[in-house]
Amino acid sequence: MDEIELVRSLPAPAPASPTERDRIRASFATGLVQMATRPRTGSGWWRRLSRPAVLAATALFLAGMVTVVAAGVFAEWGGAGVAATEADIRAEIADMQAAIALPPGETYPDLFPHKAAETNNLAKYLGVQQVQFYAMCSWATYWLESHAANDAGGVAVATAVIAEFPTWQAIADPRLADDTIRRQIDEVVAAAAAGDREPIDGLVAAACQ
């Protein structure tokens, strides 16, 4: 036996169990989401990764389609009160959709606020709100479904995204949301981290259906 064989003969650890593999896969996916969901201002390599990283993370968890019904109550919350054109709103929607990925398998529907346009009520940041509220509903619903399915990876990814909700403009900007809304979102963030589904159920029931 030569030196290489001797080193090769040192005791080898057991292969990863399925649980350990799932844990590491979730850790990898969560890391990608954390890279991708940091604020988009300031400097750093992660700015270039934002959307790709979220997509890669979500692709690790090939869950079924999440059904979320429009923005519901959310849509009544905001409004910056500054008139905007259809082109302004469509640009906001396009920018936000490029910045915020949805859970696995989901794509954005048409989120242009046609009723507001028909009644000449388009306001600045309405496009931002439409996309961010839709994404919040999608991720909250994805968290609930992953939790119900005991899908630790899905819960981890959704929890990481939900933790970023308070930094999203639709919630953080005082022109668009008040402290009551921010408190509700903070409760959802804490509940997701703690594995408590009740406040998340409440949000989805109240705002997403």
Added chain:
Amino acid sequence: VQESRNRITPSRQEWVMDSLSDADIIAHSMRDPDLFAEIFERHFDSVYAYLVRRVGPDVGGDLTADVFLAAFESRGRYDLSRLISRPWLLGIATNLAHRHWRTERLRLESIANTAPSGEVDTEDETVERVDAAAAVSEVADAVASLDAGWRDVLLLIAWADLSYAEVSEALDIPIGTVRSRLSRARQQIRRRLAASPLFPELSYPLDTGV
């Protein structure tokens, strides 16, 4: 690629993915990042086994996730002429393991301190087990004593089964350097072990044909 995957059946999807090299997948992942998950699935076992053997299961598990994160981050610089990404991933793993040298040394010490276990039937069997444990201890000590660069080369060959060319790729060093580091690592191990009665085969000169 993504459009094709969406159109075809699951078995067809698997076939298409199987037919793609790592380099293909990494190239496409620049535009379709979710494809990078396939790199994780293909090479998880190899990266995990290597890291856990070096730094133990607790640190090794976490470092495995870090390897794939670092690989995803730097995939734009991947040399697409290299069809298999395993050496690249193990190179990243080796660099990350350096930050945990203290843990690695403790792990080697714990291997070195492994005592013979289990019931034995005869005195001869007891002697054999004690000798085997002592041999493991001496080899682990010898590995721990190596210069970091020599140890990396030796462990990538012995524990990750990389070829010299793959080690060269993993560590981004010339293949001649791989050969010289391996030779020095083997010589040092041989010097430490040759005096022991447990390794009579090492009393012969080192075969330089490594």
